[in-house]
Amino acid sequence: MVLLGGPLGISLAPYIVKNPGLHRFIKPWANMFINASGYRKVGLRYDDLISEEREDVQKALSRLPDKESYDRVYRMRRAFQCDTMRRLLPKDQWTKPEEDVRYLTPYIREVEKEDTERAEWDAMDVKAVRKPLTA
């Protein structure tokens, strides 16, 4: 899937978080959306949903620490199992809001930054020419 705005897609979150009034207004709706999408009920985290069929995300995944990587696979297998059984996890195993951390996003951002830098260097425009040697 080709996403606009890089591997993470377009997000208005940074602007919303900056404005406390707007943030307070949006937050309950966001929680409702999370609840309706139901990924926490099968034990997943939000970053498990990021489309991984891209080179940059694959690279970010390869940079995850071993423990994070194993845990991700475990969560996914558990979610597939839930899907096959047409059942949700028992409520005490749902992902708690404080557990739903963006463990992959920093790595994706890092790869994205590297890719942008490479693209910039590939299309650079050298303006500063060395001053002629005096004497």
Added chain:
Amino acid sequence: MLAAVRSPCRRAASKAALRTRSFATSVNAAGLRVAAFDNGQPSASVTFLVKAGTRHESKAGVAHFLKNFAFKNTANRSALRIARETELYGGILSSSLGREHLALTAEFLKGDEAYFVDLLSEVVTSTRFSRHEFMESVLPSVQAESSEASHNPVLTALDVAHSLAFRKGLGSSLVASPAGPVITEEDVKAYAHSTFTKSGLSVFGTGIDSATLAKLVEKSLSSLASSGSSASASATKYFGGESRVLLESHGPQTIFIGYGSASAVTPELQVLAAHLTNTPSIKWSEGAVSTFSNMPHGASVQTVLLPYSDATLFGFLIQAPTSETVHQAGKSVVAALKDVSGSFKGDALKRAIAKAKMSSAAALETRQGLLDAISLDSNTTLESAFTGIEKVSAQTAGSAASSLTKSKPVYVAVGDVHSLPHADELGL
């Protein structure tokens, strides 16, 4: 007439000597040692020489990883930016590892020194040692280099010879072994922190004015810690011993015969090395002047004299297509070594002295040679080296040889160990 021809050489020599000597005295206010050598060459170079060679390493192989971590992401520059900017300037960056020092070198056009000194300082002070770079580029390059080295009989022989001769410290292998301890980016970072210090760093420039270099270095290295925790290396001891390594039985067969001492190189040894050599001064004239009698055809004998700050390894690398040839050549070398005082007189002595003087003078002509001289940290100038070599007599050289051969030899056989000779079979 001869004197007239010689005098310009003498002048040039004393000039070089003066410049080499300036190294020892130019410790600047910030505690950094800076030396520069400018004889009008068209390009310039700056080398950061750090006491981070394998003899200082805390965990076997960590120095090799540190060498390959050079010019990776730093606090302000990414590895890509370092590469692309260097390309824009037409510069060349390299890092090389020795048993005593790690050298980070930038070669560039004159006029770009401010950029490159700043770059090297940044590499030394703020490399990030990130985990993903370690896994993605440093580890594969280290693995490739160590597998290449482990298939090279000469490198293997010298590595094993060092470990037999000096065991710890100088005996550590130059390359990280896949069978060695597991090394992580944290180990490399800790090693860099303990070795990248003002007291362990010397800066050496060629084609650059000493005052300019000192000013640039002082500006960009002010944040460097003045001394680390593990800067001191333990004193070297000489042991000796025999070892055999099975490697590529079908390739060239290699043996190393050598002796070491726990003292810096002496003029006597330099003259001995110049005397006991099979390399002709004129190509294709093998055998015209050779110290070794009964040297079989097809054998190559390389005289090795490796000086370190507190030790020396002197020996012969013998290579030939078959084990029988190596056996014969080894016997001839051992015989020559035992009979040094017999063969070493008259013309042979004059020849050896002239050769030793030439090689020590020619070494100061290349950047690498100057760097080696500086890394030994010696205050000897070319002038004093010459007088030292000229003082060598057949007697002193003979006694140096006999005191050397009295100690236990280092013997390494690399190749088809089933047919290669043992040390006692060669008369060692």
